Amino acid sequence: MTITNEGARAQIGVTGLAVMGSNIARNLARHGHTVALHNRSIAKTDALIAEHGGDGDFVRTETVEEFVAALQKPRRVLIMVKAGDPTDAVIEELAAAMEPGDIIIDGGNALYTDTIRREASLRERGLHFVGAGISGGEEGALNGPSIMPGGPKESYEALGPLLESIAAQVDGTPCCTHIGPDGSGHFVKMVHNGIEYADMQLIGEAYNLFRDALGYDADKIAEVFTEWNSGDLESYLVEITAEVLKQKDAKTGKALVDVIVDAAEQKGTGRWTVKSALDLGVPVTGIAEAVFARALSGSREQRKAAVGLASGQLADKPADAAQFTEDIRQALYASKVVAYAQGFDQIAAGSAEYDWDLHPADLATIWRGGCIIRARFLNRIKDAYDENPTLPSLILAPYFRDAIETAIDSWRRVVSTATLLGIPVPAFASSLSYYDALRAERLPAALTQGQRDFFGAHTYERTDAEGKFHTLWSGDRSEVQA
Ligand code: 6PG
Numbered sequence: 001m002t003i004t005n006e007g008a009r010a011q012i013g014v015t016g017l018a019v020m021g022s023n024i025a026r027n028l029a030r031h032g033h034t035v036a037l038h039n040r041s042i043a044k045t046d047a048l049i050a051e052h053g054g055d056g057d058f059v060r061t062e063t064v065e066e067f068v069a070a071l072q073k074p075r076r077v078l079i080m081v082k083a084g085d086p087t088d089a090v091i092e093e094l095a096a097a098m099e100p101g102d103i104i105i106d107g108g109n110a111l112y113t114d115t116i117r118r119e120a121s122l123r124e125r126g127l128h129f130v131g132a133g134i135s136g137g138e139e140g141a142l143n144g145p146s147i148m149p150g151g152p153k154e155s156y157e158a159l160g161p162l163l164e165s166i167a168a169q170v171d172g173t174p175c176c177t178h179i180g181p182d183g184s185g186h187f188v189k190m191v192h193n194g195i196e197y198a199d200m201q202l203i204g205e206a207y208n209l210f211r212d213a214l215g216y217d218a219d220k221i222a223e224v225f226t227e228w229n230s231g232d233l234e235s236y237l238v239e240i241t242a243e244v245l246k247q248k249d250a251k252t253g254k255a256l257v258d259v260i261v262d263a264a265e266q267k268g269t270g271r272w273t274v275k276s277a278l279d280l281g282v283p284v285t286g287i288a289e290a291v292f293a294r295a296l297s298g299s300r301e302q303r304k305a306a307v308g309l310a311s312g313q314l315a316d317k318p319a320d321a322a323q324f325t326e327d328i329r330q331a332l333y334a335s336k337v338v339a340y341a342q343g344f345d346q347i348a349a350g351s352a353e354y355d356w357d358l359h360p361a362d363l364a365t366i367w368r369g370g371c372i373i374r375a376r377f378l379n380r381i382k383d384a385y386d387e388n389p390t391l392p393s394l395i396l397a398p399y400f401r402d403a404i405e406t407a408i409d410s411w412r413r414v415v416s417t418a419t420l421l422g423i424p425v426p427a428f429a430s431s432l433s434y435y436d437a438l439r440a441e442r443l444p445a446a447l448t449q450g451q452r453d454f455f456g457a458h459t460y461e462r463t464d465a466e467g468k469f470h471t472l473w474s475g476d477r478s479e480v481q482a
Contacts, residue, residue, distance in 0.1 A: 013035070013068070144370050175370040179358065218246070
């Protein structure tokens with residue numbers, strides 16, 4: 001098929017016009033770009049034009065051929081469809097109609113290994129494939145998301161200015177930068193979502209403590225979160241926590257949070273983060289606890305059967321509510337630092353594994369605005385990595401080291417009090433254990449090595465000599481060099 005470029009006036013095309021796609025298209029149009037629109041069913045395209053045509057210059061197209069023909073070269077098409085098979089089908093249709101040098105951008109939450117595969121296959125056909133993580137939900141898509149585009153560097157030249165124009169801006173800097181080759185954009189977005197899970201779980205544990213340890217109602221807890229949002233914990237997630245807690249249910253007049261079923265769902269990005277971390281050998285304990293906590297909350301039958309199991313002797317509620325509130329705030333901050341530290345470790349490991357040359361300071365920069373995990377303390381993370389791009393752990397940056405030193409007693413009190421009250425705090429507790437393990441001079445892993453050598457002759461290293469050793473456990477128990 002020959003495609004003429006006559007009348008091609010759109011700078012970018014968006015296909016897949018559900019809420020995210022529509023809002024990105026509107027955001028592009030509002031920034032003066034001519035946007036070609038395409039959707040499997042034309043009704044969505046027409047609805048978008050009817051309701052929001054005033055946002056800017058849209059080109060209505062019905063078929064993929066018409067859509068592609070409406071685009072200026074190099075053609076740029078943003079796919080906003082459900083991750084998985086639908087993405088492959090749309091890519092194939094587009095690729096068949098596009099020409100070498102054109103750019104296909106996948107703005108969905110695709111699995112990064114799929115993105116690596118798609119990029120390689122389109123590269124062979126001369127097309128650029130950009131897997132772009134886009135964070136910020138529906139509102140961010142419309143008013144300024146954080147955008148994490150991977151793919152070939154050259155494609156960013158044609159694409160970057162356009163994406164940067166619609167991204168959130170913080171201190172005049174767009175929350176969008178070229179992340180690195182092939183699947184790196186989606187990898188980074190995946191870890192972003194893992195951190196999002198950990199952050200949400202930690203906030204949930206703080207809420208649970210206020211409710212069950214201090215007996216606060218939702219309104220009172222909302223007040224605490226509102227106050228926290230004017231300090232070090234200032235972040236989008238803390239802000240919306242207060243909003244959710246304040247919301248009243250129209251039907252019952254109760255706090256909405258008290259009538260919502262306590263079973264958290266997930267679409268998969270948190271789980272992917274943990275799977276990838278397992279493969280990379282990076283302990284992302286905070287993220288893993290968050291994913292498992294959602295799974296446990298969803299085991300509704302099992303939970304119902306377990307209600308009433310022995311709690312043992314429980315301690316009295318904390319006597320000093322103000323002190324305990326401050327303790328929870330400190331525990332939340334410290335655990336959050338651990339979650340980010342682990343996420344950045346995973347990014348460093350992914351970067352090394354795939355040879356992506358990722359820059360942690362750049363990621364902290366583009367996460368300061370637009371995305372779900374945007375938070376005041378990302379400025380501090382950016383500073384830490386600007387100062388030392390090869391920090392062995394974020395926890396070791398002077399600012400965070402001091403912050404944890406300030407928080408540590410509170411953190412221990414929260415975990416021990418929760419345990420004595422029988423209140424689950426998996427993410428607070430595992431983050432604290434991670435911290436204690438990281439700073440330990442000696443871990444029980446020496447015993448593990450001894451056991452492995454005992455039953456499987458797996459060998460061990462010695463603290464005082466080079467090489468591998470084995471003890472003849474079933475012989476005379478002398479040691480031999482392996
Ligand atoms: C974002 C969000 C977004 C999505 C989550 C929800 O960055 O804008 O992360 O991508 O809302 O993936 O994930 P779950 O349904 O798994 O909670």
